[in-house]
Amino acid sequence: MINGQTVEKPKTVKKGMLDNVLEQFNTAADQIQLNPNVRKILGITNTEIIINFPVRMDNGEVEVFTGYRVQHNNALGPYKGGLRYHPTVDIDAARALAMWMTWKTSLAGLPYGGAKGGIQIDPSKYSKNELERITRRFTYALGENIGPEHDIPAPDVNTNDQTMAWIADTYMSTKNTSERSKNQHVVTGKPVGSGGLEGRDRATGYGVFLTIKFWAEKNNESLEGKKYIVQGFGNVGYWTAHFLEQEGAILVGVQDAFGSLQNKEGIKVEDLFNYGKANNGSIVGFPEAFALEGKDFFALDCDICIPAALGNQITLHNAKSIKAKLIAEGANGPTDVEGEKILLQRGITIIPDIMCNSGGVIGSYFEWLQNRNGELWQMDEILEKLEKKLRNTFKKVIAYSEENEMDMRTAAYCIAIERIEKAYILRGIFP
Numbered sequence: 001m002i003n004g005q006t007v008e009k010p011k012t013v014k015k016g017m018l019d020n021v022l023e024q025f026n027t028a029a030d031q032i033q034l035n036p037n038v039r040k041i042l043g044i045t046n047t048e049i050i051i052n053f054p055v056r057m058d059n060g061e062v063e064v065f066t067g068y069r070v071q072h073n074n075a076l077g078p079y080k081g082g083l084r085y086h087p088t089v090d091i092d093a094a095r096a097l098a099m100w101m102t103w104k105t106s107l108a109g110l111p112y113g114g115a116k117g118g119i120q121i122d123p124s125k126y127s128k129n130e131l132e133r134i135t136r137r138f139t140y141a142l143g144e145n146i147g148p149e150h151d152i153p154a155p156d157v158n159t160n161d162q163t164m165a166w167i168a169d170t171y172m173s174t175k176n177t178s179e180r181s182k183n184q185h186v187v188t189g190k191p192v193g194s195g196g197l198e199g200r201d202r203a204t205g206y207g208v209f210l211t212i213k214f215w216a217e218k219n220n221e222s223l224e225g226k227k228y229i230v231q232g233f234g235n236v237g238y239w240t241a242h243f244l245e246q247e248g249a250i251l252v253g254v255q256d257a258f259g260s261l262q263n264k265e266g267i268k269v270e271d272l273f274n275y276g277k278a279n280n281g282s283i284v285g286f287p288e289a290f291a292l293e294g295k296d297f298f299a300l301d302c303d304i305c306i307p308a309a310l311g312n313q314i315t316l317h318n319a320k321s322i323k324a325k326l327i328a329e330g331a332n333g334p335t336d337v338e339g340e341k342i343l344l345q346r347g348i349t350i351i352p353d354i355m356c357n358s359g360g361v362i363g364s365y366f367e368w369l370q371n372r373n374g375e376l377w378q379m380d381e382i383l384e385k386l387e388k389k390l391r392n393t394f395k396k397v398i399a400y401s402e403e404n405e406m407d408m409r410t411a412a413y414c415i416a417i418e419r420i421e422k423a424y425i426l427r428g429i430f431p
């Protein structure tokens, strides 16, 4: 709403994640009667960078790739958010994902704003050497649009610690020799041993697991014997399942980009992980589970459903068939607005993405601090700090939702947006 009117995206663009994030924002902004000037600012992105850049392939041919970096808001600190390599990356996806980062960092109480980006590419079609050249060329083209005190990328879908190491190395090589080491925190999610943080690899999944555990504690339930399904068996899906299994929960269904599996008796997480590693990252053909039609995945019988892949997976079309009583959003934007309405009407609880998967960016914050202060932190203290931070956020969101009789997503948005509004008002810009 701008001066009483709902903020809308340009009419020509197809409906997708951006519609969802704007609708979620408008709902919360109405609830808190957000200052109209702040509403205007937050309803649109600050900066949008689109770069077409050429790279020579292994066969000598040149291909031109399109890369994006969208910086939504930096009222609370430098822009922060991942880089995704996927065919679905476009300007709208980057806008939506950048907005989610702003709410996520604010809710977590971090000194960051929100950004997101990536390259429109199917990385499975390229060799490791090609991906390295693509990443380095993209970094070089981004130039000073990223920086350790300005905009700090991190891993997302199909990027990892190796990708971050290439970015850090390329960015640092553009600096004078004496300045190079001061720029290591231009990215987080780097390999341990090259500025990375112990535990950043598992931080997102650990956070997803913790929010599920907090929910169980609140309801006086145990995770022992609880059945769960996971969509996406990459960084977030695998680590979430790893920690849930340690707590006695049973994985009964899993889906990745290649196929779906089920086993009512349980799928052993580490066995599946090792199988995937030896099978080009695909779960298909895992001998101790049964293949399943992709369309039947979300209807599997279970207590907890963890979408940990892409956006817009739980929609009008499958929300009615979901059996789980808890959805823990490991992915960004996995539930669209229509799907969410159905789930809430059916009494299903949703732990919203901006809280559920915030362990990743909290881990990134620790890495950034470690690099900035020239420190090396230990795994146990990192996981302890992460748990403390997330528990605090969880309590705040529950209390807000109960006091104001609203779902957890709207409560989380209200808290996040109020913090940004306060920052603008304290600066004295708006009455």
Ligand SMILES: NC(=O)C1=CN([C@@H]2O[C@H](COP(=O)(O)OP(=O)(O)OC[C@H]3O[C@@H](n4cnc5c(N)ncnc54)[C@H](O)[C@@H]3O)[C@@H](O)[C@H]2O)C=CC1
Pocket (backbone or CB within 6 Å): 155, 156, 157, 158, 159, 204, 231, 232, 233, 234, 235, 236, 237, 255, 256, 257, 258, 308, 309, 310, 311, 330, 331, 332, 357, 358, 360, 361
């Ligand atoms: N890596 C991180 O630290 C964080 C990631 N996230 C979000 O979590 C989600 C997953 O990210 P990562 O695990 O890092 O990515 P990843 O690249 O490590 O794994 C992605 C997984 O999703 C699967 N997948 C892709 N397309 C699919 C489809 N159409 N249907 C079913 N499965 C599909 C892939 O096969 C893979 O198993 C994304 O939404 C990302 O934005 C959120 C917070 C932090």
Ligand SMILES: O=C(O)CCC(=O)C(=O)O
Pocket (backbone or CB within 6 Å): 080, 081, 082, 083, 104, 152, 153, 154, 155, 156, 188, 189, 332, 357, 358, 360, 361, 362, 364
């Ligand atoms: O670790 C980060 O900085 C951001 C990770 C990310 O992209 C996300 O939380 O969606």
